[in-house]
Amino acid sequence: MKLLCCPKGDSxxxxxxxxxxxxxxSRLRAETDALIDEHAGLSRAIFNLAGVRFMDSTGIGFLIGRYKKLKQYGIAMFLENPDSCADKVLLVSGVYSLIPKV
Amino acid sequence: MNKMSLSFLSRPENEVFARNAVAAFALPLNPTLSELSDVKTAVSEAVTNAIVHGYGETEGWIKVDCGIGDGTIHITVSDSGKGIEDLSQALTPFFTTLPQEEHSGMGFTIMQTFMSSFSVRSQKGEGTEVTMSKHFGARADEDAR
Incomplete structure (x- = not known):
C-alpha cells in the first residue's frame, strides 16, 4: 500500500x-493516523481510492476506524473514486451511509 | 473436473498469494474481471479468517482446494485452528470477536454475497472449513433465457 497526502484549503x-x-x-493505519494528527485543524478528509486495486472487509474496518478517529477531531470524512471492485465491497457493507462518496 | 490444492502457513503475506493463485486457476473459465474480483475477495476473506481467528497468535497450515468444471469454480478453505464457538453469531453482519482491532465483521457476509453458494462447518478446537462456489457467466445465462 502507498499513501500520498495533499492538504488543500480546509481539506x-x-x-x-x-x-x-x-x-x-497495519502500516497504512499508522501512517494515516499520523497524517490525521498532523492536520487535525482541517474540516474535511477525502480518501481517494482510485489506486486501490484490491480491497476486502479489512478495508471496511480500516475506513470505519479512520472515520471514528476523524470524528473525534470534528473532521468530516468522504470517499472518492473507488474502482468497481472496491465500490461493491463498500456498498455491501453499507459504508456509504456513514462515509459519503463525493 | 480439473483440480488443484494449496497448503501454506497462516502468515498474512500468504493472503495475496492464495487469492491470486485461485484467480489464476479460474482463468480457463473466462470469468469477467468483476467475477474474478468477487472470487479473489471471497478467498481473501476466508484465508484472513483462518489466519486471524483460526490460528491467531499461533501458526498452522491452511489448505485451499479448488475444482473447475461446467463454468463453475468450487473452493474449500480449511484450517485446523480453534474453530468457531457460535456459528450463527459469526454469520451475523458486523459481528466480530475482535472489535478492538478494527475488524469489520463483514467477512462472511461478503463471501455469501459475492459467491453463488456458501457454507461453513466448524468444530470448536478442531478447525473450520468454508466451502463456496461461483458460477461464471450467470448474467449471460440470464440474458439467454
Missing part, C-alpha cells in the same frame, strides 16, 4: 494505492 486529500488487506493494513 486533507489522502491518495491510497495498492492492495488493501489484512497484511498491508
Amino acid at each position: 486533507l486529500y489522502l491518495y491510497l494505492s495498492g492492495e488493501l488487506d489484512d497484511c498491508s493494513v
Whole structure:
C-alpha cells in the first residue's frame, strides 16, 4: 500500500494505492493516523481510492476506524473514486451511509 | 473436473498469494474481471479468517482446494485452528470477536454475497472449513433465457 497526502484549503486529500488487506493494513493505519494528527485543524478528509486495486472487509474496518478517529477531531470524512471492485465491497457493507462518496 | 490444492502457513503475506493463485486457476473459465474480483475477495476473506481467528497468535497450515468444471469454480478453505464457538453469531453482519482491532465483521457476509453458494462447518478446537462456489457467466445465462 502507498499513501500520498495533499492538504488543500480546509481539506486533507489522502491518495491510497495498492492492495488493501489484512497484511498491508497495519502500516497504512499508522501512517494515516499520523497524517490525521498532523492536520487535525482541517474540516474535511477525502480518501481517494482510485489506486486501490484490491480491497476486502479489512478495508471496511480500516475506513470505519479512520472515520471514528476523524470524528473525534470534528473532521468530516468522504470517499472518492473507488474502482468497481472496491465500490461493491463498500456498498455491501453499507459504508456509504456513514462515509459519503463525493 | 480439473483440480488443484494449496497448503501454506497462516502468515498474512500468504493472503495475496492464495487469492491470486485461485484467480489464476479460474482463468480457463473466462470469468469477467468483476467475477474474478468477487472470487479473489471471497478467498481473501476466508484465508484472513483462518489466519486471524483460526490460528491467531499461533501458526498452522491452511489448505485451499479448488475444482473447475461446467463454468463453475468450487473452493474449500480449511484450517485446523480453534474453530468457531457460535456459528450463527459469526454469520451475523458486523459481528466480530475482535472489535478492538478494527475488524469489520463483514467477512462472511461478503463471501455469501459475492459467491453463488456458501457454507461453513466448524468444530470448536478442531478447525473450520468454508466451502463456496461461483458460477461464471450467470448474467449471460440470464440474458439467454
